[in-house]
Amino acid sequence: MNKLTSAQLVQGVQDLPSLPAVVMELLSSIEQENIDISVLAKKVSYDQALTAKTLRLANSSSFGLQVKVATIQQAITFLGFQTTRNLITTAAVTGCFPSGLCPGFHDKAFWRHSIATAACARSLARRLRFNQDVAFTAGLLHDIGRLVLVTGHPQAYAEVLAWRAKEDAEWQDAERAVLGVDHVEAGVALAEHWNFSDTMRQAIAWHHAPETPGAGFLAAIVHVANAVVHALDLAGEDDELVPTLSSIAWDAMGLNEEAYLDLFRETEQQLEEMSAILMA
Amino acid sequence: MNGTYQLIPLLDARPGMVLGEVLRDDHGNVLLAQGVVLTEGMLASLGRHGVEVLPILGASPAVPPADPAEVQDRLDRIFRRHERGNHGDWATGILRQYVEDFRLQREIAP
Numbered sequence: 001m002n003k004l005t006s007a008q009l010v011q012g013v014q015d016l017p018s019l020p021a022v023v024m025e026l027l028s029s030i031e032q033e034n035i036d037i038s039v040l041a042k043k044v045s046y047d048q049a050l051t052a053k054t055l056r057l058a059n060s061s062s063f064g065l066q067v068k069v070a071t072i073q074q075a076i077t078f079l080g081f082q083t084t085r086n087l088i089t090t091a092a093v094t095g096c097f098p099s100g101l102c103p104g105f106h107d108k109a110f111w112r113h114s115i116a117t118a119a120c121a122r123s124l125a126r127r128l129r130f131n132q133d134v135a136f137t138a139g140l141l142h143d144i145g146r147l148v149l150v151t152g153h154p155q156a157y158a159e160v161l162a163w164r165a166k167e168d169a170e171w172q173d174a175e176r177a178v179l180g181v182d183h184v185e186a187g188v189a190l191a192e193h194w195n196f197s198d199t200m201r202q203a204i205a206w207h208h209a210p211e212t213p214g215a216g217f218l219a220a221i222v223h224v225a226n227a228v229v230h231a232l233d234l235a236g237e238d239d240e241l242v243p244t245l246s247s248i249a250w251d252a253m254g255l256n257e258e259a260y261l262d263l264f265r266e267t268e269q270q271l272e273e274m275s276a277i278l279m280a
Numbered sequence: 281m282n283g284t285y286q287l288i289p290l291l292d293a294r295p296g297m298v299l300g301e302v303l304r305d306d307h308g309n310v311l312l313a314q315g316v317v318l319t320e321g322m323l324a325s326l327g328r329h330g331v332e333v334l335p336i337l338g339a340s341p342a343v344p345p346a347d348p349a350e351v352q353d354r355l356d357r358i359f360r361r362h363e364r365g366n367h368g369d370w371a372t373g374i375l376r377q378y379v380e381d382f383r384l385q386r387e388i389a390p
Contacts, residue, residue, distance in 0.1 A: 003357060014327060049343050059315075060315070061298040061299075061316065061317055061337065063313035063318075064315070064316060064317060065315070066313045073364075076338065105376075177341075227372070227375060228375065230358070231358065231359070231375050231376065231379045232379060232382075233354065233355075233358055240357075240358045241360070241361060242358050242359050242361070242372065242376075244361075244362070244370065244372055245369075245371040245372040245375050247371040249368060249371075250371035250374070250375070251371075253342070257378055257381070257388050258388065260375075260378045260382075261378065261388065262295065264294065264378075264379070264382045265294065265295070265296035265382075266296050266317075269297070269298060269317070269338075271295055272338055273337075275296070275340075
């Protein structure tokens with residue numbers, strides 16, 4: 001197998017299916033507060049499938065609404081702009097990659113892992129008084145580079161799967177051995193292409209190495225959420241493997257066992273409900 | 281909400297479970313809305329309102345409790361790269377202990 005060059009990686013990213021324009025706008029403005037909400041709500045509502053999925057998410061128990069929302073504008077009123085934006089992004093991203101391209105790659109398991117990591121990161125962020133919406137999106141997208149590789153280079157990725165199964169290795173090691181690049185690099189390339197904020201890009205770049213100086217707290221949250229979700233065995237992969245947990249990231253959470261047991265319960269509950277909506 | 285729910289005794293309900301149906305008292309007053317995520321406080325308060333069973337979303341008491349030995353085997357498998365008692369890998373060790381306590385429903389010190 002010839003290794004991928006960075007030019008091929010960038011080309012692969014550019015060939016990806018694109019997100020609806022309104023979602024691109026949302027992603028690139030994730031930390032901006034001063035956006036014209038009514039214009040945005042209107043733009044989203046032109047996309048019926050996206051609107052329907054977003055509203056189902058908003059009405060799921062994870063968000064604890066006492067009333068049912070029927071429009072994007074209502075969702076913004078009851079959940080706030082940040083959370084609604086988050087749900088629109090989630091609904092769009094989970095539906096934009098083609099599935100079944102690479103034999104042996106389990107799209108469903110990939111999304112179960114991503115959705116669970118998003119839910120777990122959000123719950124962690126709530127306990128740590130960190131921005132929950134940013135944590136959710138970072139959790140959802142932390143491994144998106146794997147989809148970039150699978151979608152752009154399905155045959156090569158099948159070799160990655162075979163290598164990993166043979167060596168019982170971590171994904172990153174298998175990807176580097178076979179492709180010469182890993183899903184972190186591919187994720188960062190996509191984050192640039194999709195104009196993610198710096199914070200989001202950092203979290204994707206450092207979620208396997210949160211102790212790197214300058215990695216940021218979000219990377220630590222995503223790192224711990226990722227390990228928790230592997231340890232809870234939620235994706236449905238036979239050869240599930242718990243990665244090494246960074247003691248620095250773990251310490252930074254500063255939570256006791258009781259808090260973690262609650263976190264485990266919340267993550268499981270939210271995964272089941274959200275995956276039913278997103279993978280319908 | 282269009283998920284299925286099961287009636288489970290209040291005593292078996294745990295924080296984090298989700299109500300699959302609106303909950304009313306004997307007079308028809310709404311106590312909690314459908315879709316609410318239960319908390320310790322709510323469970324205690326429901327006991328005081330005389331509620332004995334709860335409609336819990338996705339609960340499936342028909343599934344027999346997992347065999348603890350099988351649960352332990354599976355945990356040992358997914359943590360296969362981490363030796364117990366490896367001090368250099370203590371954070372993963374703590375996570376493993378917490379997940380074991382969670383899956384095997386061990387009592388934890390408050």
